[in-house]
Structures are given as C-alpha cells and as structure tokens.
Amino acid sequence: MAEVTQLIHQYLRHNKKFPLVFCPGCGHGIVLGSLVRGVHALGLDKDDVVVVAGIGCSGRIAAYVDFNTVHATHGRALTIATGIKMANPELTVIAVMGDGDAFSIGGNHLIHAARRNIGVTALVLNNFIYGMTGGQCSSTTPEGAYSHTSPMGQLEAAFDIVELTRAAGAAGVSRGTVFHVKALDGLVADALTRPGFNLVEALTPCFTQYGRGNGFKNAVEMFKWLKERAVPLEAYEKLEDKSGRIPIGTFVRRDVPGLEARYAAMREKLREMKGGAA
Amino acid sequence: MSQVRKKRREAFLLGNEAVVEGALAAGCSFYAGYPITPSTEIMETMAKRLPQLSDGVFLQMEDEIASMGAVIGASLAGRKAMTATSGPGFSLMQEQIGYAAMTETPLVLVNVMRGGTSTGLPTSPGQGDVQQARWGAHGDHPILVLAASDVPECLEMTVTAFNFAEKYRTPVILLLDEITAHTREKISLPEPGDFEIFSRLVPTMPPEWYKPYEETLRGVPPMPPIGKGYRFHVTGLTHDLQGFPTSRPEEVKALVERQFRKIDRFFHDVQLVEHVATDDAEVLVVAYGCVARSARLAVRQAREAGAKAGLLILKTLFPFPRIHVEKLMRACRLVVVPELNVGQISREVKRVNEGHTTVRTINRVDGLIITPSQILKEIS
Numbered sequence: 001m002a003e004v005t006q007l008i009h010q011y012l013r014h015n016k017k018f019p020l021v022f023c024p025g026c027g028h029g030i031v032l033g034s035l036v037r038g039v040h041a042l043g044l045d046k047d048d049v050v051v052v053a054g055i056g057c058s059g060r061i062a063a064y065v066d067f068n069t070v071h072a073t074h075g076r077a078l079t080i081a082t083g084i085k086m087a088n089p090e091l092t093v094i095a096v097m098g099d100g101d102a103f104s105i106g107g108n109h110l111i112h113a114a115r116r117n118i119g120v121t122a123l124v125l126n127n128f129i130y131g132m133t134g135g136q137c138s139s140t141t142p143e144g145a146y147s148h149t150s151p152m153g154q155l156e157a158a159f160d161i162v163e164l165t166r167a168a169g170a171a172g173v174s175r176g177t178v179f180h181v182k183a184l185d186g187l188v189a190d191a192l193t194r195p196g197f198n199l200v201e202a203l204t205p206c207f208t209q210y211g212r213g214n215g216f217k218n219a220v221e222m223f224k225w226l227k228e229r230a231v232p233l234e235a236y237e238k239l240e241d242k243s244g245r246i247p248i249g250t251f252v253r254r255d256v257p258g259l260e261a262r263y264a265a266m267r268e269k270l271r272e273m274k275g276g277a278a
Numbered sequence: 279m280s281q282v283r284k285k286r287r288e289a290f291l292l293g294n295e296a297v298v299e300g301a302l303a304a305g306c307s308f309y310a311g312y313p314i315t316p317s318t319e320i321m322e323t324m325a326k327r328l329p330q331l332s333d334g335v336f337l338q339m340e341d342e343i344a345s346m347g348a349v350i351g352a353s354l355a356g357r358k359a360m361t362a363t364s365g366p367g368f369s370l371m372q373e374q375i376g377y378a379a380m381t382e383t384p385l386v387l388v389n390v391m392r393g394g395t396s397t398g399l400p401t402s403p404g405q406g407d408v409q410q411a412r413w414g415a416h417g418d419h420p421i422l423v424l425a426a427s428d429v430p431e432c433l434e435m436t437v438t439a440f441n442f443a444e445k446y447r448t449p450v451i452l453l454l455d456e457i458t459a460h461t462r463e464k465i466s467l468p469e470p471g472d473f474e475i476f477s478r479l480v481p482t483m484p485p486e487w488y489k490p491y492e493e494t495l496r497g498v499p500p501m502p503p504i505g506k507g508y509r510f511h512v513t514g515l516t517h518d519l520q521g522f523p524t525s526r527p528e529e530v531k532a533l534v535e536r537q538f539r540k541i542d543r544f545f546h547d548v549q550l551v552e553h554v555a556t557d558d559a560e561v562l563v564v565a566y567g568c569v570a571r572s573a574r575l576a577v578r579q580a581r582e583a584g585a586k587a588g589l590l591i592l593k594t595l596f597p598f599p600r601i602h603v604e605k606l607m608r609a610c611r612l613v614v615v616p617e618l619n620v621g622q623i624s625r626e627v628k629r630v631n632e633g634h635t636t637v638r639t640i641n642r643v644d645g646l647i648i649t650p651s652q653i654l655k656e657i658s
Contacts, residue, residue: 016522047507052351063511063522068504070354071513071523072347073377079344083351083359084504086335087308091355091505109347112340267329274330 011036011046013066021060023131025211025219027178027204031125032061034181034202035094038188039067050093052081054101056132057206058125061096075106078113081120089119089260092192099126100138103159107139114168114197119258121191122199124161127206135209146213161201166252171196173252177203179226180248187250196258203230203246287467293432293459294319294362297388297452298327300436301360303468304475306386308359310337310348312367315400316456317390320362342367346374346387353383354512356503358440358477362388365398368407368414375449376415377514382491382499382537384443384478386436388452390459391567393618393645402645403456405567408622411451412596418534420541422450422548423596427570429463435593437468441476442548446540447498453595455618457568457647481508489519493536497543541597549599552591555581559588561657562610564603564627566592569616569648576653585658598626607635614656616640616648 008014022028039049046067053062055074062069068091072080081095095113102110102124113120129147130136137147137154140161144153165173172194176184184202191198205211205222216222233249236242257265291299297320301309309324311317321338328334335352339345345361352359363371368389378385391407393399407414411423422442426435432454439450479500481488490510491499502508515523516530524530541548554577556562561580565573570591580587590606592599607613607627613635615624624639631637640656642648 016520046509047505050504063513066509068509069511070351071511071515073373073514076343076347076374079339079347080351080354082337082339082344083308083310083348083353084355085351086337086348087352087355087357087359088503088505108340109344112344263329263335267332267334270329271332 007036007040011039011066012064017064020064022057023208025205025207025222026057027127028057028061028125030178030181031123031184031202031204032064034184034188035061035096035123036065037185038192041189042192044092048091050081050084050091051096052077052084052093053096054098054106056098056101056130058096058098058101075101075104076109077101078106078109078120078122082113082118085119085258085260086263089264092121093119094121094123094192096123096125098131099124099128099140099161100130103161103164104139110165111168114165114170114199116259117169117171117196117256119196119260122197123188124199124201125204126161126201127204127210129206129210131206131209135213145210147210162251165199170199170252171254171256172198172250174199174250175201175203175246175248177226177230177248178205179223180230183248190250194253195261196254196256286469288464289467290462290464291429292319292462293426293429293454294390295323296429296432296465297362297436297454298323299467300433301386301440302327303433303473304358304437304440305477306358306360306440307331307333308335308349308352308357309361310339310345310352310359311361311363312339312342312345314364314367316392316459317362317364317388319459320388342370343374346371346378349385350374350378350383353385354504358384358444360386360388362390364390364392364400365407366396368410372414375421376417376419378449379415379419379421379537380514381512382447382501383449384447385449386439386443386452387449388436388454391453391455393456393643399645401456403568403618403647404643404645405455405569405618405622406643407453408595408619409625411453420448420538421596422446422448422541422594423453424450424550424593425453425566425595426458426593427567427591428458429461430465431593432458433465433468437473437475438550441474444476444478445498446544446548447478447501448541453567455567485509490521491517491533492519497540545597545601548594549597549602550593551599551602552593554589554591556588556590556606558586559606560586560610561588561612561614562606563587563589563653563657564592564613564615564623565589566595566623569618572648572650573616573653575650576657579650579654580658583658587657592623595623598630600630603627604630607631610635612657613637614640614653616653618642618648
C-alpha cells in the first residue's frame with residue numbers, strides 16, 4: 001500500500017485532478033496504473049515522458065498523470081505524437097487511445113503510424129464501446145452485441161486490433177487485460193523500451209455502457225469474463241477449440257529502428273556526403 | 279581599402295518556392311504535409327531542403343488532418359513548424375486549426391487557393407477560401423490570415439506569418455492563389471539579418487510558478503517546449519489558467535476573452551496593407567493576392583488617363599484592417615473590390631463602410647483571372 005501511495009504522489013496530479021472521472025467497475029484506472037508502473041520500473045524522468053491522449057474516457061488519462069500531457073483531438077493522438085517524437089526523439093512518447101479513437105476515427109493514422117514505424121508506444125484501451133458519448137457501437141464491438149446504435153445487435157464485424165496492427169507493420173504488438181494486471185504491467189513496460197511503433201491493446205470492461213446492455217449483472221462478472229476468455233498465446237495455439245477464447249501476450253516483437261532514428265541517420269549521411277564533396 | 283559589397287544571391291523562383299525560402303529564413307525546421315495541387319512545390323522543395331538542416335524534419339503524412347497534427351506536435355516540442363495545402367485539404371485541416379487556436383500553438387499554414395468548391399478547378403486560381411480561413415474552424419476563435427500577391431511577397435509574408443505565429447502564440451494562415459504560387463519571378467534571397475525574426479517567449483520562472491494560460495503584461499503567455507521541466511497539460515477542452523479542463527462560466531469567459539484580446543491589443547502590428555496612390559484618391563480599389571497585380575496596372579492606367587484612382591492592397595485579411603480601409607473610404611466616392619469569388623472580402627468592406635460611400639464588386643468564378651481592363655472599366 002505504501003508503494004501505491006508513493007506512486008500516486010510521484011506520478012499523478014492527485015492534488016489537482018482527483019477523483020477520477022471513471023465509473024465504478026471501469027478498468028481504465030488499472031491501465032493507468034500499468035502505465036505509471038511501467039514508467040516507474042524503467043526509471044524514466046517525468047520531464048522526458050509525453051502522454052498524448054485522444055478523446056473519450058481513455059483520453060482523460062492524460063490529465064491525471066504528471067508528465068508532459070496533451071489531450072488531442074478525437075482520433076488524432078498519434079499524429080501529434082508523431083510530430084513530437086520527430087521533433088525531439090529523446091522524449092518517450094506514449095499515445096493513449098480508446099477503441100473508437102484509435103480504430104474508428106483514427107484508424108487511418110494508426111495503420112500509418114505502424115507502417116512508418118514511428119517510435120511511439122500506443123496504449124489502446126479497448127472496451128468495445130463508445131463510453132463517454134453514452135454507449136454506441138465502435139469498430140471493435142463484437143458481432144451481435146447490443147448498443148444504443150445497434151439496438152438489434154451489431155451486424156458489422158469487429159476489428160481484431162492485434163491482427164490489423166501486425167499487418168500494418170508495427171514493430172511490436174501485444175494484448176493484455178485488466179484482469180491480468182501483472183502481465184499487463186510487463187507488456188506496457190516492455191513496449192516502452194522497444195524501438196519503433198509498439199502497440200499494447202488492453203481489454204478493459206465498461207459495465208456502465210456495455211456490460212449492462214449485454215447480459216452482465218455487474219462489473220465483477222465482466223472481469224470474470226476476461227479471466228475465463230483470455231488465454232496466454234502459447235496455450236491458445238495448442239487449444240483445439242479456440243472459439244470464444246482471446247489470446248493475450250506478445251504477438252510481434254521485431255528489432256527495427258524507429259522512423260526518427262532512420263531519419264537522423266539519413267541527415268547524418270547527407271552531411272557526410274556534403275563534407276566529402278567540399 | 280574599400281569594403282567590397284557582397285553581391286546578393288538572386289534566384290528565379292515560383293511563389294511556392296519563395297515560401298520555402300521565407301520559412302527557412304524565419305527558422306522553420308519542421309514540415310508535414312500531404313500533396314495537393316497547386317501547393318505541392320512547397321512540399322517538394324521542403325523535402326529536399328529540410329534534411330539538409332542539422333535538425334530539419336520533413337514528413338509526408340497520410341492526410342491533411344495528420345499533417346496538421348504532426349505540425350502541432352512539433353510546435354509543442356519547440357519547433358517552428360508549417361504545412362501547406364489547397365482547398366480540399368484546407369477543409370480537412372479545420373478541426374486541427376481550431377485545436378491549435380484553442381491550445382494557442384504557433385504554426386503556419388499556407389493555403390494555395392484554387393478555383394471552385396469541392397474538387398473544383400485544381401489548376402485554376404481562386405480566392406474562395408477567404409471566409410473559411412477566418413471562420414472555418416468551429417467555435418469563436420481568433421486567427422490571423424495573411425495574403426501575398428507576388429513572389430517576393432510570398433517570401434516576406436511567410437517570414438511575417440512565422441513571426442506573428444510565434445509572437446502571438448497562434449496559428450497563422452497565409453493565403454496564396456494558384457497564379458501567385460505558380461508565377462516565376464526574380465527575387466533576391468534572404469541573408470541572415472535581413473529580417474527581424476521572432477521566437478516564442480519561453481518561461482523563465484521556476485516550473486512550479488508557471489501557469490501556461492495566464493495573461494501576462496505582454497498579453498501572450500510564454501510557452502516552454504515539451505521536455506524542459508515545465509510539465510503542463512494541453513487540451514482542446516476549455517481550460518483554466520493551468521491548462522486543465524473547466525466549464526465554470528467565469529473561467530470559460532476569461533479564456534475566450536483573453537484569446538481574442540491577445541490579438542485585438544495588437545491590431546496596429548498585425549494589420550498590414552500597402553498603399554498605392556491613395557493620398558488624393560477619389561476612387562479606391564481594395565484588392566489582395568493575384569488580383570492586386572491587375573489592380574496595380576489598372577490604377578496606373580487610370581491615373582495616366584487623369585482619374586484620381588488609388589489602390590489599397592491587403593496583406594492582412596483578418597483581423598480585417600478596418601482602420602486603413604475605413605479612413606480611405608471616407609475620402610472616396612467609390613470603392614471597387616475585385617475578387618476571384620462571389621464576394622468574400624467585399625462583405626468586410628461593406629461591413630465597415632456603414633453607408634459612407636458606394637461599394638462596387640467585381641467577381642469572377644470561372645477559373646480565369648480578373649484582368650486590368652476589367653478593373654479599369656469600373657474605376658474610370
């Protein structure tokens with residue numbers, strides 16, 4: 001407990017911004033914890049950490065952490081993060097986004113950030129729903145799920161965030177849940193140390209806007225659901241019946257330098273060529 | 279021994295290329311953009327030039343929204359940053375322009391106006407984005423909109439745009455048109471010291487005293503680059519002096535009023551015009567961009583024919599240079615406003631006229647320019 005108190009005092013704007021905006025039973029606070037523990041474990045200087053968040057419940061995380069924080073426009077967190085990282089590659093830049101933020105309105109930016117492999121850590125809080133606007137379906141809402149804009153059940157298929165980001169060329173892709181906190185901590189800390197574009201998908205329940213309309217009696221049931229459905233990647237691959245199970249763990253982990261490093265190398269090469277010619 | 283005067287470097291440049299020269303002279307080290315006619319030469323020239331700077335960054339983004347995002351990010355990290363676009367791309371940028379205005383992030387956006395709405399006339403000149411430049415982003419926000427009418431001015435006004443952006447912590451939109459952007463003229467290239475260059479004020483107080491949105495005596499709050507110990511919050515939500523979201527009416531009102539006051543207080547500095555034979559003018563032409571070039575010739579010809587014609591070239595479009603226009607209007611019996619749109623600046627002219635004189639417009643939206651003879655016919 002003492003350690004938690006210390007982390008709160010060290011990393012959160014607790015005297016300005018508490019209590020958190022999140023509903024009872026929301027998993028976002030746990031992801032916020034993983035983010036703080038990750039930065040702490042790596043011993044990063046707060047002045048060197050930038051959190052760029054989008055719009056939605058997850059976007060509010062930026063206001064709570066005592067880093068350099070930017071609460072961007074909806075879906076555009078990665079574009080601002082890209083500008084910051086290219087302008088100052090020394091900074092550790094983290095983009096915090098929700099599922100609607102990162103994969104609906106910001107989908108184009110996400111696949112291009114992955115493709116150009118910008119050295120940004122993307123933390124996507126996937127709760128399958130637009131929470132802040134009151135429970136509309138998103139591009140990760142499972143087929144058949146109910147929401148205010150899919151009252152007869154969602155007809156459209158959901159994005160698989162891991163597969164999409166992998167296909168787009170990210171250097172690192174992983175998935176965790178807020179039930180498996182230690183594992184999530186590890187995934188976030190690992191992503192923060194890796195070069196290039198690293199995405200962590202955190203499955204986090206939204207009882208208020210998603211659970212109530214989809215047969216969950218309370219938030220605890222949603223956490224139990226995560227516990228039962230999520231399977232570590234290695235075990236998942238050995239499963240005969242994979243239906244309804246969600247693999248978690250690290251899916252992609254490639255050693256490729258980020259765009260900012262490659263750009264600096266190109267500038268250096270240009271200078272050498274010029275120097276040689278003179 | 280007599281000092282040998284160094285010969286000035288000269289070049290035969292497109293308006294778009296002159297923009298790049300101006301940007302680099304002003305200290306721009308970051309460009310992010312998306313190709314679009316007729317602005318693309320700015321981007322292509324930046325792609326070659328910026329990597330040659332020790333810290334220069336050029337990025338081709340996935341769209342104009344992302345381009346503005348990257349520019350905002352770079353500016354927050356302390357860079358002088360810009361983008362360029364044209365009509366359809368300018369529409370896409372509006373959301374982020376609003377964000378930059380709300381967060382008071384300095385940046386320069388060059389919009390090379392083409393003809394028509396939507397895809398319109400991609401390779402023809404137009405001036406149809408004037409009111410969009412002022413009011414394109416939703417909500418009440420101050421903004422600076424400048425215009426250039428020839429190649430040397432493309433360079434000068436880009437320097438001015440960066441200076442204003444940095445001085446007033448605001449996005450600045452520089453409007454060119456296809457003619458100005460694609461005209462090739464001889465210009466002398468800037469040497470260090472040619473222009474007074476402003477950089478944003480950074481805080482000098484200890485970080486714990488710093489309030490990122492507090493009004494200062496100078497009117498504009500200082501702005502530290504990210505990563506220098508001033509860990510503050512940037513948000514597009516209406517915010518308090520510390521930068522944290524607020525919806526308390528008194529704090530909201532204070533923020534909006536200060537943001538407008540920040541520009542309003544410096545009208546004398548930001549409202550740039552050029553007077554051509556206006557001293558004794560009885561007939562006044564008010565023009566900007568490529569139309570100002572036609573107007574220049576028309577006014578000269580009218581003078582040669584004995585008419586007391588004058589020309590006011592607007593280099594600042596918004597805040598509308600009311601003081602200059604109003605003063606001349608009182609002395610003229612006729613004001614003519616030629617524009618490549620259905621009447622966007624003439625609305626402003628009529629607004630400040632308040633019945634003092636007759637305002638006539640010349641509007642052209644067929645993708646062709648307004649000729650000197652068209653203007654001459656109206657003023658003689």
